[in-house]
Amino acid sequence: MVDIDLSGKPYDVGIDVGAIATKVIVLKEGEIVGSLVKNTSMEPGKLSDSMLSEILEGIGVRKEEVGYIVSTGQGRRSIGIADMARTEITCFAKGAHHLVPDSEIVVDIGGHGIRVMRMGEMGVIADFRTNDKCSTGTGCFMDTMAMALEVNIEDVGDRSLHSKMAEHVNASCTVFAESEVVSLIAKGKITDDILAGLHNMVARKILALVNSTRSKGKVFICGGVGRNTGVVKELREIINREMVVPEDPHLVGALGAALMAPRPKVSVKKEVDTVQKEEVPFMKRFLRWST
């Protein structure tokens, strides 16, 4: 950890270098003032550097005004500009606790991993579990399936919502699931139905991890797959708990990272929206900047 003179440096930066996308967020006193998402490149250090410059330029902030830069995600150690690196497990939990303090289970469905954190007191993780070597349900799994079905990954969720009767997909291995999908296509099944079946399978997989925490509390969904409306819908149907999905679930990790900056605690405005079961535009401030 680097001690930084914070005078005149009100901004903190969180960089989440995920397996698929890199997310950068700029924070001022707990408020998000800028964010950017790009595909992770082979040189995450350079990429995040240029992304940060882009955001700062956009909001008219000089680099000197940035206090702490915290990196997270699988590529967290390759970020040269970062003052400290924290694991994505810690950061997602931090971000989730910031947004919905009473969430008991935080589920991060990322590019290569699913992590389920059970929250303890004061936003500290009590325990967590992750997927093992298996990639089912992660972003790259959905990518592979979308490719097999020749559907744009952005449309996967919405198209599955049109399904009237979901197909059954049983294989949970990415490779086997792909061949099952190919055989369903060969049988002339409707793409939307296959997608719905896949989302159902993914939701069940996530549910199994959530259930293994043996906690019945509120579930907070984040990570890139949280943007997949199909998975979210299926999950909502079977999860049997209160479930919250923020507007921009993929940014939660970067938000948590920026919040990790060891600033002296200022009284943060109580801005927690009342959360309902339905998806309400929840992180409005994200929406403004994340395009």
Place this chain on the structure above:
Amino acid sequence: MKEKRTSRYLKDKDGYFSEEQIDRTKKRSREMEEASRTRLTSQKVRAKTLTYFDEIMKYDGARSQELSDFQGKGGKIIGTMCVMVPLELINASGAKNVRLCSGYYEPVHPANELLGDAGLCPMVKSTLGSKMVNANPITNNINMVVGPATCDGKMKLAEILEDWVPVVMMNIPRVKIGETSSDIWVKEIEYLSRKLEEVTGKRISKRALVNEIKKWNRGHELWSKMLDIRRSKRPTISGQDAMLVVQASQMDDIERWNKKTSQLISELQDMQKKGMIAGEDGAARILLAGSPMMYPNFKIPAIVEESGGTIVHDELCSGFRLMSDPVMLDGITRKGIMRGLAERYFFPCTCPCFSPNDERIRRIKESIEAFGIEGVVFHTLRGCHLSNIEATKIELELRDIGIPMVKLESEYDEGDIEQVRTRVEAFIEMIKARRENEGI
């Protein structure tokens, strides 16, 4: 043992593997052991006496030469496959013991070729593969294997090894209650002692047995001193090194091991007086539990200690359990000695192959209290079903007393190092955050 056995599993074992594969297995094993040793020796604070234990565990080191010289003079070497084999008995028959369980990654492949992916744990496969291609000099030339039938993998491993070397299988009563189980086990130990006498051609005298028991009990005493050092606020030995030391006892002559260990302990105490500490200041105090980790498979402990934790204690049959319970003689008759041996090697063993196995949880809870443990890292080898099942039970029990546990499933390869590291780092970040919350 006298008649030549026919092979059951590998009929054409001579010439089955190419020279290239055998050489590759040896080369990679050597490289892996070197890498593990470099990782150990590059720790900032490390007692000098530990180089002796490095040498014992070294691939193709002085110890393997010593053993083959011993064998050349007509001595017998007995391979043990489990923590439940009474080593006192082996030593009393004049034979030397070596632990066969292998931590080398590369020999997994020849075993896979024989068995396909049978869902066996990599330790079983590696042990088998080492024998198949004679990859490990220290365990190559054993005269007999003693294999207690604990888990399915170990049991079948013993059976397969019979294609190469005579095996004595010991019937372990896996239901750990009542008089019958300990009666069976005493009989099994008597059977083993007859088999040992057959191999060495030497009668196991009562005097020799008591003598060996004394030597090993001295070892246990020293190990408990070592635990005191690890229990202290500033341990001067890392968990990896401690595991190396205790595993060396399974390869070394116990008398020499005792001498070196007591030397090590006084060095560690001196280091403590100088205010040194192994690992970082304020490291998270971790208890390691689960499946065994044999040197050089120190992947998990190395990651834990590189990520800001210190393993102050463990609950492993490749660690603390090797030296945790001395033999209490039940009288001085031969029968009493045998019963004492049987009890030491049966009841304290908390292998998940037993049921009921509540002793394990009791021990874990006790050590959490005594060693100031802040978190438990539970490691299971892929295919170690028994550990895997018990993990759930242990996690829930620990949740009740507010100790977090992370379960890591891993195999014998380096492919998952970064994933495991992320989990361990998150776990240690979590422990430190808890500390801040509690205002420690």
